[in-house]
Amino acid sequence: MTQQSELQAAFLRALKQYGGILLSLVMLCVIFSFLNPRFMSVVNFMNILQQVAVVAIAAFGMTWVILLGEIDLSVGSIIAVAGMVGAQCFAFGLGFAPALAITLLAGALMGMLNGVLTAKLLLPSFIVTVATMGIYRGMVSLPTNGAPAMIENSTWTAIGTESFLGLPIIIWVVAVLFLVNHILLSKTSFGRRAYLTGGNREAAVYSGIKVDRLKITIFMISGVMAAISGVLLSSRLFSAQTNAGMSYELDAIAAAVLGGTSLAGGVGTMVGTLIGALIIGVMNNGMNMLSVPYFYQLIVKGLVILIAVWLDVRAKQAKR
Amino acid sequence: MTQQSELQAAFLRALKQYGGILLSLVMLCVIFSFLNPRFMSVVNFMNILQQVAVVAIAAFGMTWVILLGEIDLSVGSIIAVAGMVGAQCFAFGLGFAPALAITLLAGALMGMLNGVLTAKLLLPSFIVTVATMGIYRGMVSLPTNGAPAMIENSTWTAIGTESFLGLPIIIWVVAVLFLVNHILLSKTSFGRRAYLTGGNREAAVYSGIKVDRLKITIFMISGVMAAISGVLLSSRLFSAQTNAGMSYELDAIAAAVLGGTSLAGGVGTMVGTLIGALIIGVMNNGMNMLSVPYFYQLIVKGLVILIAVWLDVRAKQAKR
Amino acid sequence: MFGSTSDTILEIDNVTKSFGQVAALKGMRLKVRRGRVHTLLGENGAGKSTLMKILAGVHEATSGEIALDGRPYQPRNPQDAAALGLAIVFQELSLCSNLTVAENILATREPRRFGFINDKELVVRARAIVADLGLPIDVSEKVGNLSIAQRQLVEIAKGLSHEAKVVILDEPTSSLSDSEAEILFDIIARLKSRGVAVIYISHRMEEIMRLSDDITVIRDGEYVSTHDRDDVTIETLIALMVGRRMDEIYPPAAHEQKPDATPVLSVDDLTRDGEFENISFDIRPGEILGFFGLVGSGRSEVMNALFGMRAATGTVRFEGQPVRFRSPAEAIARGIGFVTENRKEEGLVLSHSVGWNISMAALSDFTGPLGFTRSRAERTAAAQEVGRLAIKTHSLDTPSGSLSGGNQQKIVLAKWLLTRPKVLILDEPTRGVDVGAKFEIYKIIRQLAAEGTAILLISSELPEVLGMSDRVVVMHEGVIGATLSGAELNPETIMAHATGFKS
Amino acid sequence: DGIGASLLTQQHPFYIELADAMKAEAEAKNVKLEVSIANQDLNKQLADVEDFIVKGVDVIVISPVDSQGVRAAIEKAEKAGIKVITVDVPANGATVTSHIGTDNFTGGVKAGELMAKVLDNKGKVAVIDYPTVQSVVNRVNGFKEAIAKHPDMEIVAIQTGITRAEALAAAQNMLQANPDITGIFGFGDDAALAAAVAVKAAGLESQVKVIGFDGMKEARDAVDTNPVMVGVIQQFPDQMGKQAVDTAVKVAAGETVPAEQPIVPGVYTAK
Numbered sequence A, B: 001m002t003q004q005s006e007l008q009a010a011f012l013r014a015l016k017q018y019g020g021i022l023l024s025l026v027m028l029c030v031i032f033s034f035l036n037p038r039f040m041s042v043v044n045f046m047n048i049l050q051q052v053a054v055v056a057i058a059a060f061g062m063t064w065v066i067l068l069g070e071i072d073l074s075v076g077s078i079i080a081v082a083g084m085v086g087a088q089c090f091a092f093g094l095g096f097a098p099a100l101a102i103t104l105l106a107g108a109l110m111g112m113l114n115g116v117l118t119a120k121l122l123l124p125s126f127i128v129t130v131a132t133m134g135i136y137r138g139m140v141s142l143p144t145n146g147a148p149a150m151i152e153n154s155t156w157t158a159i160g161t162e163s164f165l166g167l168p169i170i171i172w173v174v175a176v177l178f179l180v181n182h183i184l185l186s187k188t189s190f191g192r193r194a195y196l197t198g199g200n201r202e203a204a205v206y207s208g209i210k211v212d213r214l215k216i217t218i219f220m221i222s223g224v225m226a227a228i229s230g231v232l233l234s235s236r237l238f239s240a241q242t243n244a245g246m247s248y249e250l251d252a253i254a255a256a257v258l259g260g261t262s263l264a265g266g267v268g269t270m271v272g273t274l275i276g277a278l279i280i281g282v283m284n285n286g287m288n289m290l291s292v293p294y295f296y297q298l299i300v301k302g303l304v305i306l307i308a309v310w311l312d313v314r315a316k317q318a319k320r
Numbered sequence C: 001m002f003g004s005t006s007d008t009i010l011e012i013d014n015v016t017k018s019f020g021q022v023a024a025l026k027g028m029r030l031k032v033r034r035g036r037v038h039t040l041l042g043e044n045g046a047g048k049s050t051l052m053k054i055l056a057g058v059h060e061a062t063s064g065e066i067a068l069d070g071r072p073y074q075p076r077n078p079q080d081a082a083a084l085g086l087a088i089v090f091q092e093l094s095l096c097s098n099l100t101v102a103e104n105i106l107a108t109r110e111p112r113r114f115g116f117i118n119d120k121e122l123v124v125r126a127r128a129i130v131a132d133l134g135l136p137i138d139v140s141e142k143v144g145n146l147s148i149a150q151r152q153l154v155e156i157a158k159g160l161s162h163e164a165k166v167v168i169l170d171e172p173t174s175s176l177s178d179s180e181a182e183i184l185f186d187i188i189a190r191l192k193s194r195g196v197a198v199i200y201i202s203h204r205m206e207e208i209m210r211l212s213d214d215i216t217v218i219r220d221g222e223y224v225s226t227h228d229r230d231d232v233t234i235e236t237l238i239a240l241m242v243g244r245r246m247d248e249i250y251p252p253a254a255h256e257q258k259p260d261a262t263p264v265l266s267v268d269d270l271t272r273d274g275e276f277e278n279i280s281f282d283i284r285p286g287e288i289l290g291f292f293g294l295v296g297s298g299r300s301e302v303m304n305a306l307f308g309m310r311a312a313t314g315t316v317r318f319e320g321q322p323v324r325f326r327s328p329a330e331a332i333a334r335g336i337g338f339v340t341e342n343r344k345e346e347g348l349v350l351s352h353s354v355g356w357n358i359s360m361a362a363l364s365d366f367t368g369p370l371g372f373t374r375s376r377a378e379r380t381a382a383a384q385e386v387g388r389l390a391i392k393t394h395s396l397d398t399p400s401g402s403l404s405g406g407n408q409q410k411i412v413l414a415k416w417l418l419t420r421p422k423v424l425i426l427d428e429p430t431r432g433v434d435v436g437a438k439f440e441i442y443k444i445i446r447q448l449a450a451e452g453t454a455i456l457l458i459s460s461e462l463p464e465v466l467g468m469s470d471r472v473v474v475m476h477e478g479v480i481g482a483t484l485s486g487a488e489l490n491p492e493t494i495m496a497h498a499t500g501f502k503s
Numbered sequence D: 001d002g003i004g005a006s007l008l009t010q011q012h013p014f015y016i017e018l019a020d021a022m023k024a025e026a027e028a029k030n031v032k033l034e035v036s037i038a039n040q041d042l043n044k045q046l047a048d049v050e051d052f053i054v055k056g057v058d059v060i061v062i063s064p065v066d067s068q069g070v071r072a073a074i075e076k077a078e079k080a081g082i083k084v085i086t087v088d089v090p091a092n093g094a095t096v097t098s099h100i101g102t103d104n105f106t107g108g109v110k111a112g113e114l115m116a117k118v119l120d121n122k123g124k125v126a127v128i129d130y131p132t133v134q135s136v137v138n139r140v141n142g143f144k145e146a147i148a149k150h151p152d153m154e155i156v157a158i159q160t161g162i163t164r165a166e167a168l169a170a171a172q173n174m175l176q177a178n179p180d181i182t183g184i185f186g187f188g189d190d191a192a193l194a195a196a197v198a199v200k201a202a203g204l205e206s207q208v209k210v211i212g213f214d215g216m217k218e219a220r221d222a223v224d225t226n227p228v229m230v231g232v233i234q235q236f237p238d239q240m241g242k243q244a245v246d247t248a249v250k251v252a253a254g255e256t257v258p259a260e261q262p263i264v265p266g267v268y269t270a271k
């Protein structure tokens, strides 16, 4: 095959795989551009990307978890804890690098706890992460007794506000994390094991996959992704809020599922999740631009999720 | 068998079936009584029952849904819609009976929408009810533009405040609904069909069960239970709040799962759910009585859920 | 147009059924007579179950006509079909493991009093049904606690629990041992004598020849021919079914055994409380060691313990060194492969492609230094296995779940062949597999043995064990009854040990 | 015995300061004070009050989650013979022994007047609101009324931004949709601080002025250092908390107290 026809084939494959969901994204963009000419501008697309970053990164982690047939509802709380850990590190006088390392470590540990409880004690992940959602949320408030904590470190806050090579740093972070997760999932044996285990856990065990370890690792990935989301969020807000990331787990799940990740496990891609997150971001941004009142936004968002998932399910059925 | 030994056998069976979770409930009560003598009083138990009523009733409905292997995250929003529908009926000049009927009908319709989208369009119930959670929540705010609505009907508000034969009416409502759901689930063909379908959908189809209709009916039950919760809540508060019932779905799910309902479907009882709801109620009340700060309450609640589910899983493994 | 004699109870004419683009049935016909056993014979994926599901009201035919008792028959759902006089025992177990046997048997038909289920009456009725069929089952037991064989019997009880004019049995013996199968054959004989028509599906030729009155062969969803049992031979039927002649079912051993070679695996006193005790045997490279026993004798449990799935006491030596595998990963790393008994549950990831399934157990061999999958090498290797085992698949990217049963089984085999095992455990490798595919699998087993792989062959089919094994370990209720070889390898001796009449 | 306080939330600096002031005053007066947090859930507030009644406190201080819905809790307490004092948010449909609170409507008017002043009585302004909270609705109504008095001023967008993250996105998107906005009023400090970040990110520091409400330390510091933040309406939770405890102590001792104890908000602008 020539280079070009290979590209063409890849494009067609992508269209077939993501047809339903891409259609929804394009349709949303067309509708919003039509209703507000300012929607279609580079600045606004940067805005959308920045606004959606926190949810998108959490959704990358969530995709791994859902792929295994599990769920992680503690993501929103981990986002808040991460910001607070960072703030406390600075309050303690640490520099940027150690603060970042400790924050990500905290995310990994919280994810590990979810994973160990799920994999080793055999508790359902839904209930484990409902419980840790509360536990982590409670923990956020301990250092400041519920008050937000200012973040005075300029490197940390630069992440959320500065640009690099003309693009906001946040967008770079999303892009890099997307690539890392995408490659890890689609090109490595680790990713393959996740797919296989999500598809049939029993068969995976018999084939020599260390399912427990895999599960714990994947909950840790979700924790670290959430922690990075927390870093971005707190850097954008110059502060760690105790109610940060509240119910973001639902947006992250919605992004993954919109992107074709099956809640039954075994099916899903990072590309799909990114598209799903963009749909949510475009929707929020577009409705704000049109000054749609808050309650109507809730309703429209719900309807769009329903329609997009339905289009996707239909497209997949037709393919069979 | 004599009457007595039959009773004894039933008791032993209950102990075996609910041992893990009953133990948690008893332990909590003992600990709280020990720490605060006022905990162990008739008045306080009435309080607990009243406080837990809203979640318990929603959890009865949730038990049906989880039994089918589905989930209903829109329950909290339906609670809010129900209160608002009632308030608007009165604002419109309707009497108690028609207002109640319309409210319950609204609950049934919202449940039906969830059921139809899940059963007929084959969308996963998690994503359907995440979407309708937003849609219904948005709808609550439409009539009053986000403001709470007063409820001036004295019969309606009496439900939440008056007593009947020495017991608060709320407790009667919970008791009756518990009995109805328990009998429906354990003694009728309908309940048996729910178990069968949740346990093995394929087998249910082969046995001639109309799975779609069953699923829609069960989502409607969940909707009606949530609507009754909404009636109680709004009657206790003399008003319909637009943020009423926020995240109560998680408490309802926790109650059902604590009570031994399996998220995989096919396993669960109303007795278990009632015990699960009581654990949550006792925990909230007990910690309030001890003036545990809010954040610590979140943490403790999460820990207790983890421990109780773990005890239960262990007890069930040991039984095998 | 249905010019049926009063003797004909069910007539199927020109029925087609497609699932999307897959045409499962093309112009199928069938005429079933009262009081006779009519067997449907065809390869895996020929469309037998699909036809039965149409009769049962699970699927709707795309086109065609069916007449029951001379009247047009079009059930909309299984309850409809039952009401019209049809009973069916499905191929896949359609039971709910969290309910009791009684609750399963009488599901949707529970006896009621004042609208509520009468639990006492439920048990009484279920017990009567089970007793009537002569099945050794406690109806108050949860189905989840039963063995596979017992579940199959419950399935039969459920299917036959109401009066019917036509009874359909779709591979009812695939997980029954001979003694349990005998119970079923008695039931069939009684049904016949009552004038009930029985449609029977099986891949076991001996049993087909014994039970059937009429035999219809189908191939690729199409009707081939119908025969009187007395007018055909097994060979003719197989030729009609697979479209070519097959002279032998069990290919002969291609090499000489070396009884003095050092064992690759020796097991000593392996014990797991409540499941098996003092299991000792050893196996040499190139040897095929059969494991026979009645269903439930604990063979699978022993293999699971060997493979690191469950803990057990005792010593296991692999190539002379004592080993204790704590997980399948460790067992695989040393060179053990395990084709498990239930391919859908433990063998395949049905939603994923043929290629991914084949490389699944050998994934680390196809992993580069940075953890990247070496996908070109992987595909080449998988394609080779597909070629070697003649797996019928559209491509390597086809989801494995869409293949027929026999081809799925071959994928599981391919998966383990790719790990180049020194010891390969085969647990019921031909369950539910048609004769043609069975023969292919036997050839592969022989070839592997010839290449030096030690093979532990578990089977509940006596002819298979006899036809393939060099030696046979006979298990009975968790202990080894005897290890037989040479002249002792005859059906009588093996059965005597397996049933515990001799020790 | 002692005082039971049921507070709306503890995830907001205003209420944290309020709670701290109450605790400090209780310690100074040597009375027992128990605080429970309703977390913006009226049902939880009712449960908290019920639990206070069982515990047998002398006086209950409530900052209502909702003016109307709190009636149930107040009636329950009064029926049990326990006097109730409200702080910050008043109660409707039930009489309490005393109410101590900021006049939010007046505060909103002051914000509007300040906005008119810094914008020379002309221009387009945007509002970040939180429509389900009555005190915020009052602020926004006050703000609207003040702006309406200036014919050359117009409110071109109102968006909801409850948390700081939501407010940031809302502000960004409003600025994107209406690039000629010159003023933003945030219903609280969080909203205003987020709006200031959005203004900076959009590079509109020279054009857009932001005014907030609450006046906690972080916002006051921002007013001092960030030229975009031109002012903040300042509430005095410390006074409110102290006065609430003082009043509760008086009530417990049987003294009479005034039914209304308003605390007038101030306007904080750069030093």
Ligand SMILES: Nc1ncnc2c1ncn2[C@@H]1O[C@H](COP(=O)(O)OP(=O)(O)OP(=O)(O)O)[C@@H](O)[C@H]1O
Binding pocket: C019, C022, C023, C024, C042, C043, C044, C045, C046, C047, C048, C049, C050, C051, C091, C402, C403, C404, C405, C406, C432, C434
């Ligand atoms: N629900 C379905 N959706 C799509 N294809 C199906 C479905 N059920 C059966 N098929 C296809 O129809 C064909 C016939 O399958 P069927 O189960 O009837 O075969 P069978 O003769 O019973 O085989 P076996 O001996 O393995 O049980 C196969 O190609 C199968 O893949």
Ligand SMILES: Nc1ncnc2c1ncn2[C@@H]1O[C@H](COP(=O)(O)OP(=O)(O)OP(=O)(O)O)[C@@H](O)[C@H]1O
Binding pocket: C144, C145, C146, C147, C148, C149, C293, C294, C295, C296, C297, C298, C299, C300, C301, C341, C427, C428, C458, C459, C460
């Ligand atoms: N799915 C299951 N759930 C619970 N118990 C089971 C299950 N399968 C088997 N058992 C139990 O394990 C024991 C052995 O069962 P099994 O029928 O697998 O034996 P086996 O000798 O391996 O037979 P075969 O290999 O012929 O199927 C029996 O006592 C049975 O009750």
Ligand SMILES: [Mg+2]
Binding pocket: C048, C049, C050, C091, C170
């Ligand atoms: Mg079949």
Ligand SMILES: [Mg+2]
Binding pocket: C296, C299, C300, C301, C341
């Ligand atoms: Mg077995």
